[in-house]
Amino acid sequence: EVQLVESGGGLVQPGGSLRLSCAASGFTFSSYSMNWVRQAPGKGLEWVSYISSSSSTIYYADSVKGRFTISRDNAKNSLYLQMNSLRDEDTAVYYCAREFLGATTFDYWGQGTLVTVSS
Amino acid sequence: DIQMTQSPSSLSASVGDRVTITCRASQSISSYLNWYQQKPGKAPKLLIYAASSLQSGVPSRFSGSGSGTDFTLTISSLQPEDFATYYCQQSYSTPPVTFGQGTRLEIK
Numbered sequence: 001e002v003q004l005v006e007s008g009g010g011l012v013q014p015g016g017s018l019r020l021s022c023a024a025s026g027f028t029f030s031s032y033s034m035n036w037v038r039q040a041p042g043k044g045l046e047w048v049s050y051i052s053s054s055s056s057t058i059y060y061a062d063s064v065k066g067r068f069t070i071s072r073d074n075a076k077n078s079l080y081l082q083m084n085s086l087r088d089e090d091t092a093v094y095y096c097a098r099e100f101l102g103a104t105t106f107d108y109w110g111q112g113t114l115v116t117v118s119s
Numbered sequence: 120d121i122q123m124t125q126s127p128s129s130l131s132a133s134v135g136d137r138v139t140i141t142c143r144a145s146q147s148i149s150s151y152l153n154w155y156q157q158k159p160g161k162a163p164k165l166l167i168y169a170a171s172s173l174q175s176g177v178p179s180r181f182s183g184s185g186s187g188t189d190f191t192l193t194i195s196s197l198q199p200e201d202f203a204t205y206y207c208q209q210s211y212s213t214p215p216v217t218f219g220q221g222t223r224l225e226i227k
Binding site: 035037044045046047050059060061062095100101103104105106107109110111112 | 151153155157161162163164165168169174206208210213214215216217218219220221
């Protein structure tokens, strides 16, 4: 069974940092591209970042470019999101999502981890 | 960036009703359109990919159609578990991945 389990969320002050993790199991993690998608409270879905299976290609949304860094460790079946210079507007549930057919289609999602940026 | 616009933003319907949700892209995206269902407090779930392909395990009362800029998600006979928020998402031109704003389907 495919499972994605996020962790690392919490309360952080504006300007602070946080590192999210996503532990994958039930599939060959190293064969799949992965993404982070977030959802602010009561709002819609916003794509955050993409990383290819080998980490050779990485993309970011303009809203997080220069502040967030996506990475992965295929030996540990894990995906990460390092978030620096956090702002109030980064408050959201962050989901990791597996890419299906290599076509920017998300077939499995984690349960999400809540990041709250507030003083 | 490609903008995705869903209509309506919210919809009230009854069990057994046939429901259609529309998604329009700001430019042609061929058939690179996906639909997700999200229930409160849960992660989104993939329903339809490539505009009309039913994801494994999704009930056949869900169907998708369209190409170019106009797409529809149809639920042929609403079941109690179908009341949720639905999102479309384009996978034609990325980055960035873009989603519609969502359609909330409520019980009448």
